[in-house]
Amino acid sequence: MVLLSPTSDQPRVTPLATLLAELAQARAVRGPALPFGIPALDERLADGGLSGASLHEVAAAAATLTDDAAATLFIAGIAARFASQADFTAFWALTRFDLYAPGLEQVGLGPDKVLYAQGTSDSSVLAMAEDALRDGSLACVVAEVKSADQTATRRLQLAASDGKTPMLLYRRHRVRDRCPLSGFSSAMTRWRIGCVPSERLPHPGVGRPRWSVELVRQRNGNPFSLPLDACDDQGRLALPAAARDRTATPNGELGAARAASQAA
Amino acid sequence: MREMGRRSESAEHPFKAMPTDEGGACLSSAPALSWATLWGKPTILIERAGQRDLVTAACPVALGLGLRPGMAATHARALVTDLEVRDAEPEADRAWLDRLALHAVSHWTPTACPSGEDGLWLDLSGTTHLFGGEARFCRRLLRFLERLGFTASIATAGTPGAAHALARYGGETITLLPPGAEAQAIADLPLAALRLEPEALASAARFDLERIADLYPMPRAPLAKRLGLATVRRLDQARGLVAEPIIPVVPFEAPHAERRLLEPIGTAEAITQVIADLIDDLVIQLRERGLGLRAAHLTCLVVDGSEQHVAIGTSRATREPKHLKRMLGMRIERIDPGLGIEAMTLTAPRVEELEAQTLEAGLGASGRPPDIAPLVDQLAARIEPDAPFRLSSQESDVPERAVRRVEALAKPSGWPAWKRPVRMLRRPELLSHVVALLPDHPPRRFTWRGTAYRVMAGDGPERIHGEWWRTSQELWAVRDYFRVEAEGGERFWLFRRGDGVDEQTGNLSWYMHGMFG
Known part of the structure; x- marks a missing residue:
């Protein structure tokens, strides 16, 4: 019964091969993905990383300025890793300029790596981003907008796949208590970044910043959430190291709870 | 010497250093209406020469008080207590002369150039009838210079050498020399009028030769042996026996393309087509001259006589037609054709040299980094009058002042690694x-x-x-x-x-x- 006749086997192999070829072609169109270098993160992403020719959305977890800064650094770290080759440039379009460039340099996005442009409205920022994507000469395009409907994101996604350039769209909070990622969007992945307390050091001082990184939606994959250590000077995230001595930390129960949730 | 086809004149520089014993008196007697005479304060210009300051020029008031160009500045200060002393600016004088020469080329005659440090040569052959003859032209030129604040003396002669001598040593404001009279006219002038070398002048003084006329009867071979071959050549040039061409200054002409249309156009497609043709014409010119365009200006002449202007700028010199067409195409909607456009002109007011570059041998590196200059132009067009920028460091510890904006294609510098917020x-x-x-x-x-x-x-x-x-x-x-x-x-x-x-x-x-x- 389990024996398959060669006549029936032949047609069954062919569709599989064609399917695989189609899939590989689709992958090739989407461009190479940029892995985070963290197995726990990359394994859960459908592409094994951030696709280099599609739209990714990032928002702050809450409408506070600190979460806003965390999301900005998350984007800057990704942009720095996309533009890590010499003489490659990322483009950052925004309407209200409050970035502090020395801070961006400290996650690897140095002043020679990034080109800024300040638009007057969201529509001009989106138009600039689309131009920059279609040009294809940039390593990465970042745009900060308050509102972008499904048409706008669809245009950006098409432009990104045409220009083989990754697009990072930072959705700023418009209304308090309403997540900007709640609407429809054509983005490949959607991230929500917030600040969480960092590991207490045995000596006075602030430890490496820690974020809650939440993948709200992704195409062909499941959402997930995990705490991560913030970008280093090359823009790389890291998994938090397990606390060596839990009892010594001032908020031991919090660390223990986090360790438990991580183990789960 | 009309057959040389050349009449020249030269304009006198107002504060020309002039040997006192030869022609200085003529300048002091000339009516000078300048700020120095109006103020009435004697003014001299000085220049450092070795260990001491020398007077290079003196205003008419100062000349009247006995100050002479060539004397030491301390001597002049001792002679006149209430003396205005300023530094001479030879570069600024030269710039003025160049501007005047360019003005002459564009307004009076195609052949003009600065002569020496204090004069201009204009080739007036066949151009003075446009201004009503030589005499009227000279008066007109004098008035023009007077409005600019210069005093001048003009000589018109058949050879540049004779004009040079008469303008500086003739003693009259306007000298009009009939053709063929050069040798006689300059006979009584001092030898210095011949533009001789200082050594030649010194040896001439030793031989007791003072006037140009003294040289006429001398045999040429001993003259060349004693005073140098250059002296003979200058003498022949002044008399018209040897040609002395004027090398004209050539004004820079901005690349320019124009299309006059058979019928007025008004549709965007037609305007795009004409713009494409204009850019193709302009790019050919730019390629021939080895130039790249930094700014372009499109002027559309509408049927009712009004003009529509559109301008683009580029972040780096370029002459790529595709890029230029796209940049101008983004601005077509700003052109209001009205009843129709009958002529379009494209000029490049700002150009830079753009030559072929040597590519590095492609060893090692996989590929050259992409060029973002076209993209920068395109983005700048989206957010006019703003432009894309980079941030660079500024030497300040105060955080707000540590950042400054620089051009999109500049090379910015980084900051120290102190912890800074984002x-x-x-x-x-x-x-x-x-x-x-x-x-x-x-x-x-x-x-x-x-x-x-x-x-x-x-x-x-x-x-x-x-x-x-x-x-x-x-x-x-x-x-x-x-x-x-x-x-x-x-x-x-x-x-x-x-x-x-x-x-x-x-x-x-x-x-x-x-x-x-």
Whole structure:
């Protein structure tokens, strides 16, 4: 019964091969993905990383300025890793300029790596981003907008796949208590970044910043959430190291709870 | 010497250094209406020569008081107490002469150039009838220079050498020499009028030769042996026996393309087509001259006589037709064709040299980095009059002043690796209810924008002193910056005014300045 006749086997192999070829072609169109270098993160992403020719959305977890800064650094770290080759440039379009460039340099996005442009409205920022994507000469395009409907994101996604350039769209909070990622969007992945307390050091001082990184939606994959250590000077995230001595930390129960949730 | 086809004149520089014993008197007698005579204060120009300052020029008042170009400045100061002394600016004089020569080329005659440091040569052959003859032209030229504030003397002669001599040593404001009379006219002038070398002048003085006429009867071979071959050549040039061409200055002409249309056009497609044709014409010119375009200006002449102007700029010199067409195409909607456009002109007012570049041998590196200059132009067109920019460091420790904007294609420099926030408040915001240990501990708790925060950890202080060279308020000012983490994981950049010990440095108020993520 389990024996398959060669006549029936032949047609069954062919569709599989064609399917695989189609899939590989689709992958090739989407461009190479940029892995985070963290197995726990990359394994859960459908592409094994951030696709280099599609739209990714990032928002702050809450409408506070600190979460806003965390999301900005998350984007800057990704942009720095996309533009890590010499003489490659990322483009950052925004309407209200409050970035502090020395801070961006400290996650690897140095002043020679990034080109800024300040638009007057969201529509001009989106138009600039689309131009920059279609040009294809940039390593990465970042745009900060308050509102972008499904048409706008669809245009950006098409432009990104045409220009083989990754697009990072930072959705700023418009209304308090309403997540900007709640609407429809054509983005490949959607991230929500917030600040969480960092590991207490045995000596006075602030430890490496820690974020809650939440993948709200992704195409062909499941959402997930995990705490991560913030970008280093090359823009790389890291998994938090397990606390060596839990009892010594001032908020031991919090660390223990986090360790438990991580183990789960 | 009309057969040389050339009549020349030269304009006298107002403050020309002139040997006192030969022709200086003629200048002092000339009516000079300039600011120096109006003020009535004697003025001299001086220039450093070796160990001492020499007078290079003196105004008519100073000449009347006995000051002469060539005397020491200290001598002049001793002779006249109330003396205005200024530094000579030979480069500025040269620039003025160049401008005048360019003006002459574009208005009076195609062949003109500066002669020496103080004159102009204009080739007037066949051009003076446009101005009503030589005499009227000379008067007109004098009036023009007078309006500019110059005094001048003009000589018109058949050879440049004779005109040069008569203008400087003739003693008259306007000298019109009939053709063929050069040798007689310059016979009584001193030898210096022949533009001789200083050594030749010195040996001529030894032989007791003073006037140009003294040279006429001399045999040529001994003359050349004693005074040099250059002297003979100058003499022949002045008499018209040897040709002396004037090398004209060529004014720079901006690349320019024009299309006159058979019928007025009004549709966007037709305008696009004409723009494409204009750019193709312009690019051919640019390629031939080895130039790249930095700015282009499109003028559309509408049927009713009005003009429509559109301009583009590029971040780097380029002559790529596709890029230029796209840049101008983005601005077509700003052209209002009205009843129709009958002519279009494209000029490049700003160009730079653009030559072929040597490519590196493609060993090692896989490929050259992509060129973002076209993209920068395109983005600049979207956000006019703003433009894409980069941020570069500026030498200042005060955080707000450490960043400046530079051009998109400039090479920016980085910052020191002190911990800095990623977003900064536009201006620091005052914190309230701050509890902190003095002098150098981060606050324990504070309230900002109505929310109370309890600080779990802090780094600092990083002390930044005010820049006393800017304002006196910053003379003692001190900011102590702290990086703190609040209970919920928020990381802030705070500072306290004052070092906590000395009251002069600040009032110990706390401010929020930025956010770390």
